[in-house]
Amino acid sequence: MGRILYATHERFLEHDAGAWHPERAERLEVVRHALSHFEDAVTIVTPTPAPRAAIEAVHTPAHVEALERYCLMGGGPIDPDTSVNDASFEAAQLAAGAGLDAIERLRQGEADAAFLAVRPPGHHATVDQAMGFCLLNNVAIAAQALIDQGERVLILDIDAHHGNGTAAIFEREPRVLYVSTHQYPLFPGTGRIGDVGDGPGVGTTINLPLPPQTSGQTARALLETIALPAITTFGPTWAIVSAGYDAHRDDPLTELDFRAPDYAPLIAIARDAVPPGRLILALEGGYDLEALEHSTLVTFATLLHAAVDVGEAPSRDVDHELVTTLQRLHRAALERGLANERG
Numbered sequence: 001m002g003r004i005l006y007a008t009h010e011r012f013l014e015h016d017a018g019a020w021h022p023e024r025a026e027r028l029e030v031v032r033h034a035l036s037h038f039e040d041a042v043t044i045v046t047p048t049p050a051p052r053a054a055i056e057a058v059h060t061p062a063h064v065e066a067l068e069r070y071c072l073m074g075g076g077p078i079d080p081d082t083s084v085n086d087a088s089f090e091a092a093q094l095a096a097g098a099g100l101d102a103i104e105r106l107r108q109g110e111a112d113a114a115f116l117a118v119r120p121p122g123h124h125a126t127v128d129q130a131m132g133f134c135l136l137n138n139v140a141i142a143a144q145a146l147i148d149q150g151e152r153v154l155i156l157d158i159d160a161h162h163g164n165g166t167a168a169i170f171e172r173e174p175r176v177l178y179v180s181t182h183q184y185p186l187f188p189g190t191g192r193i194g195d196v197g198d199g200p201g202v203g204t205t206i207n208l209p210l211p212p213q214t215s216g217q218t219a220r221a222l223l224e225t226i227a228l229p230a231i232t233t234f235g236p237t238w239a240i241v242s243a244g245y246d247a248h249r250d251d252p253l254t255e256l257d258f259r260a261p262d263y264a265p266l267i268a269i270a271r272d273a274v275p276p277g278r279l280i281l282a283l284e285g286g287y288d289l290e291a292l293e294h295s296t297l298v299t300f301a302t303l304l305h306a307a308v309d310v311g312e313a314p315s316r317d318v319d320h321e322l323v324t325t326l327q328r329l330h331r332a333a334l335e336r337g338l339a340n341e342r343g
């Protein structure tokens with residue numbers, strides 16, 4: 001059994017996305033409860049805020065300044081989905097800082113993997129826009145820091161929504177391989193199979209759009225068939241998981257059919273893609289509390305190479321027709337993209 005760093009901070013509980021908002025502080029309490037099953041294998045760490053320079057390596061200074069000012073004035077709605085309060089900017093700085101802190105601690109050999117139990121989430125945040133409950137792109141800020149240190153980064157985004165922010169930030173970046181499974185169509189509407197990256201980044205974006213009701217086992221088959229060969233060729237030195245759990249069948253916001261045990265093989269893909277001590281998971285979505293608790297429990301077990309019974313069976317059916325179709329469409333898009341690049 002290995003060791004997990006678990007990053008948490010009381011400020012994450014004080015960010016308030018609004019009354020009745022599904023992205024609420026109780027989410028972190030159930031994740032913490034899941035962690036209690038592996039208490040002996042866990043080091044709890046408290047992050048420091050990300051330095052402004054690290055944030056602005058991804059986001060425009062104007063976006064960061066406007067967000068900070070708006071929060072410090074008391075906050076309010078940014079768009080119909082996304083609201084902030086006076087604690088939100090500091091929470092977002094700490095959520096981004098948790099990734100940078102984890103990089104340093106993992107480099108010092110403190111653990112095999114880090115789980116960032118953060119709020120607000122990040123993968124929808126673009127260079128200059130907060131959206132979809134996300135303010136700063138936590139995963140992108142960590143990935144940018146890593147490539148600036150000479151690393152090659154796999155980002156595996158298993159949230160039920162496409163990480164449009166992360167995808168756009170790295171669409172032309174050949175040192176980041178962005179792989180996403182997501183329901184399609186669904187908010188934010190991006191993540192088509194034909195989007196394989198742009199310019200020097202052609203081939204380092206893999207979008208696997210899933211029709212409603214797609215099972216977790218089908219997602220696994222898609223990742224193994226389409227993404228895994230690309231991951232092996234890419235040769236990541238670090239892996240970051242956008243760990244959203246809203247693809248669970250009980251999630252109120254989506255219509256996918258993942259079960260908690262389905263997360264084990266998905267997490268294992270990232271775990272096994274890099275050497276021990278080079279894996280970071282950052283919490284994104286997941287809005288049914290019991291599903292979130294079970295799914296994160298399976299995640300922690302997978303990180304520790306342990307087994308756990310959450311009283312739920314894996315989904316069984318693999319939609320082989322979908323796998324074959326997406327494989328064909330992805331290959332065609334990749335060939336088109338590479339041909340365009342060669343001009």
Ligand SMILES: [Zn+2]
Nearest residue numbers: 159160161285
């Ligand atoms: Zn989501």
